Amino acid sequence: MKPSRDTKYSKELLSAIGDLGHATNAELLVQLRSVFPEVSATTVHRATARLADRGKVLEAPVSKHGCLRYDSTTTPHDHFICSVCDGIRNINIAADILPMVSSALGGCKITGKLVIYGTCERCLNRKVTV
Ligand SMILES: [Zn+2]
Numbered sequence: 001m002k003p004s005r006d007t008k009y010s011k012e013l014l015s016a017i018g019d020l021g022h023a024t025n026a027e028l029l030v031q032l033r034s035v036f037p038e039v040s041a042t043t044v045h046r047a048t049a050r051l052a053d054r055g056k057v058l059e060a061p062v063s064k065h066g067c068l069r070y071d072s073t074t075t076p077h078d079h080f081i082c083s084v085c086d087g088i089r090n091i092n093i094a095a096d097i098l099p100m101v102s103s104a105l106g107g108c109k110i111t112g113k114l115v116i117y118g119t120c121e122r123c124l125n126r127k128v129t130v
C-alpha cells in the first residue's frame with residue numbers, strides 16, 4: 001500500500017512538533033508549507049487532531065491567545081510558560097512539589113498538571129538591556 005497524502009503530512013508534522021517541542025497549528029502550518037506548499041490550514045488541523053487522538057502527541061497548555069498547542073513529549077511532565085514571550089518549556093517538578101501541595105491541602109490527591117508562569121531568562125535579560 002502506498003502511503004496516503006495524510007500519512008505524508010502526519011509524518012512531517014510529527015517531525016516538526018519534535019523539532020519545536022511545542023507548537024500551535026499556525027506554527028506547524030508554516031513548517032509544513034515549507035515542504036508541501038499546497039497544504040491548507042484545515043488539513044493541518046485535522047492531521048494534528050488525529051495525531052493527538054492516537055497519542056502520538058499531547059495537548060500542551062494553550063498559548064496566550066488561546067491557541068491549542070501540541071507537545072512532542074508524551075510522557076507526563078509539567079510546564080513553565082513565560083508570560084512575556086509566551087514561550088513554553090517542560091519541567092519535571094511534580095515528584096518534588098506534589099507531596100508538598102498535597103500535604104498543604106491536608107492530604108488531597110493532586111491529579112492535574114502543573115503550569116508555572118513567570119518571565120523566562122531571555123525576556124529578563126532583554127528587559128535589563130532595553
Ligand atoms: Zn520569555
Ligand SMILES: [Zn+2]
Pocket residue numbers: 022060071072073077078079089090
Ligand atoms: Zn511539554
